[in-house]
Amino acid sequence: MRARQTHGIVRPKSAASTLLRLLLFTLLGLFALYYLMPLLVMIATALKPLEEIRGSTLLSLPRNVTLEPALRAWDSACVGVRCEGLKPYVWNSIAMVVPAVLLSTLLGAINGYALTKWRFRGADLIFGLMLFGAFIPFQVVLLPMARTLGYLGLAGSVGGLVLVHTVYGLAFTTLFFRNFFVGVSDGIVQAAKVDGAGFFGIFFRVMLPMAPPAIVVTVIWQFTQIWNDFLFGIAFTAGDSNPATVALNNLVASSTGVKEYNVDMAAAIIAAVPTLLVYVFAGRYFIRGLAAGALKG
């Protein structure tokens, strides 16, 4: 009967504590359901023929598994007036995400290194401004940015999106690398300098080789942010240059005639797969790095 008070030191096997643990697992399981149900329903629906959805078998698994909706979503479903599926838009997203992630990560690493290891007057001011950039609501920059892209001849193009994502990602990438490099001893940099290494020599040969944890977190973060972006995509691109998230929204909203829910859900899977894969394979490192960085402040 004193069992609950000694929890954490000894764990007596009493009926009450077993019951408590059972309750705990049930609750955790229920929440897991809340988490996963949307995805399970999405997958189950995407694999069903349309007649099965129309029937009353709401929660049931598909009886006749079919890949036809997935194929239609990939290359023949109509997005607006163009009926080539999500395929061209997924390519747009890839053409946007790869250069933008690489550029913003590299520049963020250089910034973080310069801000922590080459402290100069005004470094704090610059860092403060960058933090401001991390929180600025993007609605504020939409109109002026549209004009800037126009001047640069990048309006409505994937190249314009690469520029926008690189610039507005910098605040976060710099923050991540700064927090990481702050923990690296200044002595190492000094030693390298005594040995005659320059600014970039130290960066590429000393700092970067130490930084894989920060690089993993930054790349995953940037990839997710940019792939999942909707606001910049819808504001700065039109029709053919839309990224996948915007095209998905148009596909779901625009299908005329019979509503093909299975094709909608298959399209949602296609748009979600890249980020989901990243988290399945690298999520652990991301969680570890994020928690460590956040607690350090």
Next chain:
Amino acid sequence: MHKKVTFGGFAFPLMLLLPQLAITLVFFIWPALQALYQSVLRQDPFGLRTTFVGLANFERLLNDPLYLNSFQVTIVFSAAVTISGLVIALLLAVMADRVIKGATGYKTLLIVPYAVAPAIAGVLWWFLFNPSIGILAYAVRALGYPWNHQISGTDAMILVIIASTWKQISYNFLFFLAGLQAIPRSLIEAAAIDGAGPWRTYVGIVLPMLRPVFLSAIIVLAHLAIKSFDLVVALTAGGPGIATDLPATFMYAYAFQRSELGLAAASAVMMLVTIMAVVVPYLYSELRAGRR
């Protein structure tokens, strides 16, 4: 404390500084000033002439029932998402912390909504609550509530809150869990030896120690809720009517659909001010704490 490494001259730091300053000025400060400038101008209907109108746009904005509505909506929405996000994330973290075995697997599972784009999450929840074929709409109706978020503004609001909370919990769960696991076990054991039950241990010791995590979780949740756009567009597009019209959707409609640039800029400035009111005190205290 020894001195930081510095390069001999003044030229090199300056070179480092310049591109940074240029980017900050061109892409952050200039747009913010542009928005400010835009917000005191009025364009004629053909976009040919602009006239300086002072604070007239703000006056129009604050007298615009549509804007006032979006302001009200955002208060209800942000408060609901922040509170439910905090409570559920904390509850989950406490439970996951007590179940040591399997916590890693659970963490990986919970990150899934975080990986899914808000626009995609919008489509998913739109489907689950679809009045004609959605499972959850069906379940709610079976319980006796006539769910239809395409007609009822309240239902639409509940839907947006549920979906948004679903999307936001992951991140806060991870922070709370990391915070819980950073609390020394010896402290909790000492409390147990002194005769404190689990309830008193949590309320008296664990929660106060989580205060910094609480603060940053509230800031993150609130500022994301104020900025919400993608999810709402995909779920309800601000409807039915204006029931879920947030400042972000309001601003987007005025800028890109109605071409009311002055009003749109004024609402963007209002948004900036609101976000800054939430974030700046937090950043200030963070920076001060960082310096020790």
